[in-house]
Amino acid sequence: MIDITLAHASDPHLTMDSLHIRPRDLLNKRALSYLSWQRRRRRHQARTLQRVMxxxxxxxxxxxxxxxxLTNLGLPDECAQAARWLSRLPMPVTVIPGNHDALVRSDWHETIGRWSAWMGPLPFPYIRRIGPVALIGVNSAHPTPCFCAAGSIGARQCARLATILDETGRQGLYRVIMIHHPPLARLTTPRKSLRDADGFAACIARNGAELVLHGHTHVSTQTTMPGPVGPVPVVGVASASACVADPARAASWNRVRISTLPDGYRTEITRRIILPGEAPLGTPPIIFTATAASPRLSGISSP
Known part of the structure; x- marks a missing residue:
């Protein structure tokens, strides 16, 4: 038996307190996100993120x-700061961008491209292998108009995702899709949704996956979407730096333990919640198994 343990975290929104923000940096959509950060900066705290880590x-x-x-405005200095933060983490990391990392059109090498060491071979979707587990990084983050935080993956990326899922499925790998925006419309508002969620859902329904991980909503959720032989678990997680008392929105991470079975895989997912002033709390585990015939799930519920 092989055991692989993943930690799923999202939306750390690293602090900008040590960065010099110039007025010319805010002559675009970043101005709105900067005002939002100023209003909510007490909610996202570096010490809370450190407790999660x-x-x-x-x-x-x-x-x-x-x-x-990882960032708030997607500025080059923020992306460089995030790269330094990633480099100090004591475990391997796989990362995808979020909408705040791609607020406006920017030079790839000066912004998100600084995180290439923690991605797989591009273009998106990329693949990173860890034993029998294939982490598949999908990019749903693209510049959008003001007051819009929606995402999309596009036809080309969707076609490539279908090919990757088919190939890795034939190899018997455990396929974990990482995407920033939730792939189900009911999990967020239209302004923040995945615009081509139907195309993504059709891809999963045809080609399958063992697990979908996402962030973006700042709420921890557990639900499913249809797969070719049964439901595919879809798991979201709250912001890793959120210092709030609501357990659904408090800083959290998901512990995902994947174990090989003679005819498939067993997965156990526990959410670890970091509430202000309290010791970390673990939820009862969600356990499901997947075989070539069909997945059998226990404890999955819609939000």
Whole structure:
């Protein structure tokens, strides 16, 4: 038996307190996000994020899967700061961008491209292997108009995703899709949704996957979407830096333990919640198995 343990975290929104923000940096959509950050900066705290990371480290994970929004404005200096933060983490990391990382059109090499060391071979979707687990990084983050935080993957990326899922499925790999925006419309408002969620859902329904991980909503959720032989778990997680008392929105991470079986895989998912002033709390685990015939799920519920 092979056991692989993933940590899923998202939306750390690293603090900008040490960065010099110039007026010319805000002559675009970034101005609105800067005002939002100023209004909500007390909600996203560096010490809360550190508590999350300390808890992840204490659980000795094999890989940290980060589903976007490392920054607030997607500025080059922010992306460089995020790269330094990633380089100091004591475990392997796989990262995809979020909408805040791609607020406006920017030079790839000066912004998100600084995180290439923590991605797989591009273009998106990329693949990173860890034993029998294939982490498939999908990019749903693209510049959008003001007051819009929606995402899309596009026809070309969707076609490539279908090919990757088919190939990795034939190899018997455990396929984990990482995407920033939730792939189900009911999980967020139209302004923040995945615009081509129907295309993504059709791809999963045809080609399958074992698990979909996302962020973006700042709410921890557990639901499913149809797959070719049964439901595919879809798991979201709250912001890793959110210092709030609501357990659904408090800083959290998902511990995903994947174990090989003679005819498939067993997955156990526990959400670790970091509430202000309290010790980390673990939820009862969700356990499901997947075989070539069909997945059998226990404990999955719609939000």
């Amino acid at each position: 300390d808890d992840i480290i204490a659980h000795d994970v094999d890989m940290l899967a980060l589903t976007g929004d």
